[in-house]
Amino acid sequence: MAPVTQIMYFKTSSSYLQDPSRLISELATKSAADKIEGLSKAYLGFETEDSTNAFWVFEWASLAAHDAYRQTEAFRAIQATAQQIYTGKPKHVFVNFSDTTQIFSAPVTEFVTFTLKEGASIDKLEPLVAQLQTGLAGTPNFYGSSWAPVIDKPNVIHGVLGWESVQAHWDAVSSGPLKAIIDQVKEVADLWLVHAILAQSR
Numbered sequence: 001m002a003p004v005t006q007i008m009y010f011k012t013s014s015s016y017l018q019d020p021s022r023l024i025s026e027l028a029t030k031s032a033a034d035k036i037e038g039l040s041k042a043y044l045g046f047e048t049e050d051s052t053n054a055f056w057v058f059e060w061a062s063l064a065a066h067d068a069y070r071q072t073e074a075f076r077a078i079q080a081t082a083q084q085i086y087t088g089k090p091k092h093v094f095v096n097f098s099d100t101t102q103i104f105s106a107p108v109t110e111f112v113t114f115t116l117k118e119g120a121s122i123d124k125l126e127p128l129v130a131q132l133q134t135g136l137a138g139t140p141n142f143y144g145s146s147w148a149p150v151i152d153k154p155n156v157i158h159g160v161l162g163w164e165s166v167q168a169h170w171d172a173v174s175s176g177p178l179k180a181i182i183d184q185v186k187e188v189a190d191l192w193l194v195h196a197i198l199a200q201s202r
Contacts, residue, residue: 001062002096003040004151007111007158008056010090017052027081036074038065043104045198048166054086055111055196057104063094063151095158097146104198106143106162110169112193116155120188128188129157132181136161139178141168157189166195 016023038061047053060066069075103109114125129147136145143162150156163169173179185191 001064004060004063004066004094005097005100005160006056006058006060006066007093007095007160008058008090009093009111010054010056010086011088012046012052012054013085013087016085023081023085027078027085036069038062038069041104042201043198044201045109045196048108048195048197050194053194055109055198057198059100066094093153093158094151095148096151097148097158097160099144100146100160102143103146103160103162105200106164107197108163108166108169108195109198110159110161110163110193110195112159112161112191113150114157114159114185114189114191116189122154124188125157125185128181128185129159132178132185135178135181136172139172141165142172163195169195 012020039058040061041059043055043057045055047055058066114129116122116125133145133147136142141164143164145159145161147157147159150158161169173182182191
């Protein structure tokens with residue numbers, strides 16, 4: 001089975017923002033993260049555009065490994081603590097990215113989705129994503145990117161990109177060939193993107 005990345009995006013609670021380290025320590029202690037079978041890495045960070053939004057990123061050996069963990073006592077034991085961290089219902093997506101090691105450990109990670117507009121074809125979007133990935137290679141202050149459809153949402157392509165800074169990203173795409181590709185993407189897909197500063201928690 002293919003490795004899968006779980007991206008959890010949520011609005012943080014006021015109690016979490018007041019003392020994030022305490023709740024994270026409590027969560028880590030209860031979950032005994034080093035013993036979670038099938039979980040290789042986990043990252044936590046806040047969105048730069050709105051610091052009350054946060055990301056957890058989990059690298060699983062497979063989707064089945066994630067599903068199996070949700071049935072364990074260890075998972076149930078952390079739910080009370082986890083629910084103190086976010087408000088509302090967190091958004092979860094699962095994506096079969098390729099190599100993301102440098103991306104999530106970069107100073108800034110960009111999260112972007114391209115959602116096909118009604119009537120648009122994935123056959124038009126996929127070549128543009130390939131062009132974008134090729135065009136990004138060698139860009140200054142760029143740590144790499146990975147792109148794949150969201151599992152169970154074939155009309156959504158998710159990208160994760162590593163940058164030296166948020167400004168480095170905007171410098172790269174505000175003009176020139178990369179902007180031209182993105183303009184073409186916008187003709188067939190709705191674009192959503194934010195940045196986050198992640199730290200590895202496992």
